[in-house]
Amino acid sequence: MTYARIEIAPSILAADFARLGEEVRAVEGGGADVIHVDVMDGHFVPNISIGIPVVKSLRKATRLPLDVHLMIEQPEKYIEDFVRAGADRVLIHQEATVHLDRALSMIREAGAQAGAAINPATPVAALSEVLHKVDTVLVMSVNPGFGGQEFIPGATEKIRQLNEWRARYNGGFRIEVDGGVDLENAAELAQAGTNTFVAGTSIFHTSDPAGATRQMRKLAMEALKQRV
Secondary structure, three states, X not given: OOOOOOXXXXXXXXXXXXXXXXXXHHHHHOOOOOEEEEEEEOOOOOOEOOOHHHHHHHHHHOOOOEEEEEEOOXXXXXXXXXXXXXXXXXXXXXXXXXXXXXXXXXXHHHOOEEEEEEOOOOOHHHHOOOHHHOOEEEEEOOOOOOOOOOOOOHHHHHHHHHHHHHHHOOOOOEEEEEOOOOOOOHHHHHHHOOOEEEEOXXXXXXXXXXXXXXXXXXXXXXHHHHHO
């Protein structure tokens, strides 16, 4: 059995926006695989963050895939704009659209990888009818809207359930986790089945973001090998 790929996805929500290019280069130097970009509209979540212009700027600043997480109402209205801006992956919330199947198809038709996200109160079963259409399932391990929150333990069981479904039905989707991910829980999350680790404050709010990125990968890879 081959090891599933581990991806470390630093979240720029926690970066210093006055030094954003420098911050991205630092985590690139630490081996980051993906840059995670949180887009918030102040309606679906109680915060406002960034939009299309920042995605365009990031696209010029890095060759890493941009994992654009749309925490916005009616995301289907903006999918094409974000893909044109440079999003390689677009993740939308099951709770944010009444036509999730259609919206996922729109992402793929626009030329990006499609991801579906679920909030802490949403069961994994809510995605059962669209798993064949997703490249990524994002499990929120905090209530979305703000960085630096404490990890909600129930997310780990959701990851285990998704991992079981993936194995049973030969699914090809990644399992991504976002919220409260740090060096203390990275190993457990890898053992549960996580592929992509979104980490904000635990990387950017350290004295050595590159080192924190490397250490998270090391812990996740060691745990994954033990599981296998």
